[in-house]
Every structure is written in structure tokens, then in C-alpha cells.
Amino acid sequence: MTDHLTPEAFDRLLAVLDADRERAAEAYERVRLKLIRFFEWRGAARAEDLADACLDRVARKIQEGTAITGSDPLVYFYGVARNVLRESWNDEKRRNTLLKKAERPDLTHREAEDEELETRLACLDLCLGELAEENRHLILRYYQGRGQAKIDSRKELAAGLSIPLNALRIRAHRVRVTLESCIEDCLREEGDPKRIEGLRNIQRDQTS
Amino acid sequence: MNPSSKQDSPWRAYLLGTATAGQERSMEERFLEDDGAFEELEAAETELLDDYTQDALTGEERVSFERLLVASPRLTKRLEVARDLQRRFEGTRAFSSRTIDPPRDRAVVPRWLLAAAVALVAIGGSWLVLTSRTGESDPKTAGAESVTFELTPTVRGAGGGNDLVLPPEAKEVVLIVPTIRAGERTRAVIQDVLGKEIWSGPASAQGARYFIRASAPPLKAGDYVLVLSSDTAPNEVLAEYAFRIR
Numbered sequence: 354m355t356d357h358l359t360p361e362a363f364d365r366l367l368a369v370l371d372a373d374r375e376r377a378a379e380a381y382e383r384v385r386l387k388l389i390r391f392f393e394w395r396g397a398a399r400a401e402d403l404a405d406a407c408l409d410r411v412a413r414k415i416q417e418g419t420a421i422t423g424s425d426p427l428v429y430f431y432g433v434a435r436n437v438l439r440e441s442w443n444d445e446k447r448r449n450t451l452l453k454k455a456e457r458p459d460l461t462h463r464e465a466e467d468e469e470l471e472t473r474l475a476c477l478d479l480c481l482g483e484l485a486e487e488n489r490h491l492i493l494r495y496y497q498g499r500g501q502a503k504i505d506s507r508k509e510l511a512a513g514l515s516i517p518l519n520a521l522r523i524r525a526h527r528v529r530v531t532l533e534s535c536i537e538d539c540l541r542e543e544g545d546p547k548r549i550e551g552l553r554n555i556q557r558d559q560t561s
Numbered sequence: 562m563n564p565s566s567k568q569d570s571p572w573r574a575y576l577l578g579t580a581t582a583g584q585e586r587s588m589e590e591r592f593l594e595d596d597g598a599f600e601e602l603e604a605a606e607t608e609l610l611d612d613y614t615q616d617a618l619t620g621e622e623r624v625s626f627e628r629l630l631v632a633s634p635r636l637t638k639r640l641e642v643a644r645d646l647q648r649r650f651e652g653t654r655a656f657s658s659r660t661i662d663p664p665r666d667r668a669v670v671p672r673w674l675l676a677a678a679v680a681l682v683a684i685g686g687s688w689l690v691l692t693s694r695t696g697e698s699d700p701k702t703a704g705a706e707s708v709t710f711e712l713t714p715t716v717r718g719a720g721g722g723n724d725l726v727l728p729p730e731a732k733e734v735v736l737i738v739p740t741i742r743a744g745e746r747t748r749a750v751i752q753d754v755l756g757k758e759i760w761s762g763p764a765s766a767q768g769a770r771y772f773i774r775a776s777a778p779p780l781k782a783g784d785y786v787l788v789l790s791s792d793t794a795p796n797e798v799l800a801e802y803a804f805r806i807r
Contacts, residue, residue, distance in 0.1 A: 526604035
């Protein structure tokens, strides 16, 4: 979508976000991420395309002379995003989706995935091992137990760290994001047999 | 962190589509402007993934969350990690995973995990014992008793698109259609092609969609029409959806 955007229009868009170009580029990426999430959380199927369409449209408006006033330009972005979302609802043919549990390939596991599961768990172990000790301790405690035992464990953990439960939740989420990013990198090399063997060797070494 | 505080979380309500239109707008403005709010929302998403994996969502919450999951490859990936974490730390089977987990008797436990276990046991933890348990069947996941379909607007009799395959064990069918009049109580009636009422009940609005929970057994193979009408004016038809059960 943004491939039709002229460099001049893009520069003007960045200038609206911040006078400093480097900070503006960071702000742009942040806004784009939030817009992608906005469309995803509203159930849109092509969230990235819609976010780019939104940014594209804002840039065109600015180039055409629309002045974005107010203390925060994101209010304007949001207004455009809502319009793009509404249009996508009209455009998108509604799918007749069968969400029967046993037939949801994206939400269930298949027997054929056993080997893949082993690889994923190996990556998980590897990435847990790469976390800083403090973070690893936190995530292990955070996911310890089930039901009431888990709730009690988290209360203890928060009390031990002298932070409220909500702050603990945010902190655990940050560690989780780091962990997921590491796992994604690890799995990217999944197709490489040497990599898989390497992961298994790491596991063997760790237990020997 | 307790169940009631979770349910009170406005971010959670936003993600599940149970916030009002006004609340949605206010929260969206907030997370776009405020990085802290955005992070809170992402943390709520993580928590929902964990709750989904642990079968800790209500039926309606699960249906709402599955709508997000099927539309987002990113969330589907995150769901895999949530399941793996559950396997590793709780030793229980992931929700909706019907297959038998690979035997864990040959599972290796990394040295750092052993070291962490010693530390946790010292503070009263018992998770390591759980990590070596094999998967156990979860009675709650046995059988597809509730199935969900999203209906497409069609012309009555054309039947195009809304061909639904209802498994014999299904006890409940959830039909999802777009909300027509927000805030107005809406009634749903399923009729056969001759206009005979097969089922009727409320259309429960959640955000931009109605969730209609009907009993599955009366729906044999054949053509049907879902009729939505205002609860206060039953003769005023708001929308009709033709569908076929196979």
C-alpha cells in the first residue's frame, strides 16, 4: 500500500510525528505496530495491509494540505483507522467459518506434529536458558502451579518483589515477549537438520 | 489476578468484544496515545492466551477469543508458545489438544531447569514433579459438543455459502451474525423452509456481533432460515439468513 507513497509525502508524515527525523522514524514504527494491533483486535484479517493503508491515507491527506491540529496527531490517525476498518468490513466477504474444535487446523495439534513439538520444546528450553537469571526465575515462578495454587504463588512472588500484581503481570509479559522472540528466531532455523541436532545435543549436555 | 479482577479488566473486555462502543473508542484512543496502556493491553492478550490454553474461559469468551485467533497468524503462533509453556511448567495437556502428547519418559530435563527446581523446591514449589507427567485426557475437551458458525447474508432459497456440517455429537450450535441495532434486545428464530419454527431464543450481542446459541438436535439435515426480529416488535424482521445443515 505504501509503495504509491512519494518520498515527499512520507517525509511530511514523519515531520508530523516528530521534528527530529530519527525519533520520527521510531514513532512511525510504533504507530504502525499499534495500528496493526488495532485492526487485529477488531478481528480484521489483513491487519498489516490495513495499517499501511491507513498510514498511506494520512500521508496523502497531509500532502494535500490537511493540517493535523491538536495536541496529539494520533487522534487523527485513529479517525482514519476507524474509516479504513469500516470500509474493510464492507469489502470483505464474510467467511462461513466452521470452528468445530476437532477441525481447527490452526488451533489444534496433529499427531504428525510430534517431531515439531520436540523441536519447539527444545527451543523453549534453549531460550529459557538464555534469559537473565532474574527473569528466568520470575517466569518459572509466574507459570508455576494451576488454579488457586498459581494465584497464591503469584501473590507471593509479587510480595517478594514488593510490587503490585498488575506490575508483576506486566513484568512477566515483558519476559514472555523476549522469550517468544527468541523461540521464533530458534524455530526459523527449524528446517536445518544440523540446527535440530544441535538443539538435541544442548539438551543432552545439559542433563549429562 | 484472581478471576473476578480479571473479569473486571477493561482491556480484557475490549479484547473479548464485550466492551461497549463508547468504551472501545475510549480505550483505543488511550492505547494509541499511551505506550503504557498499549503494554497493559498486550499483557491482557497474553493472559487471555494462557486462560484459553488452560480452559479457563467461559463458553462465550472462548468463542469470542477464537474469532481473534483464527484471524491472526501472530496470535496463532503465540498460542503455540502458551501451550508449550503449559506443557513445560504444568505438565498438563493443552486445551483442545486431542492428540496424545509424545511420551515424556524419555524427556530430558535441562541442567538449568534442575538448578531452578532446587531453588523452587526450597521455597515450596513443586513444578518439577509436574513437568515430567504425561498428558492426561481432559474430560472437558472430549467430544465437539458445541460448534460455531459465522453466517453470510444470503438470499432465501439460494443457500449459497452457508452450508454447515453439524457433527452427530453436537448438542449446541452457535450462530454468529453481525449486530443490527446495538443496545436493542433482539430475538432469533430458526425456521424450516415451510416457515415452521424449529427453535427460538435471544440473540446475545457482543460488540459488533450476535451470538445465537441454539439446541443442535432439532436441526436435522435440510434448509433453514434464521430470522432476527426486535424483541419489542416481533413482526418487524431485522434480518434473515438462509443456511443448510448437511
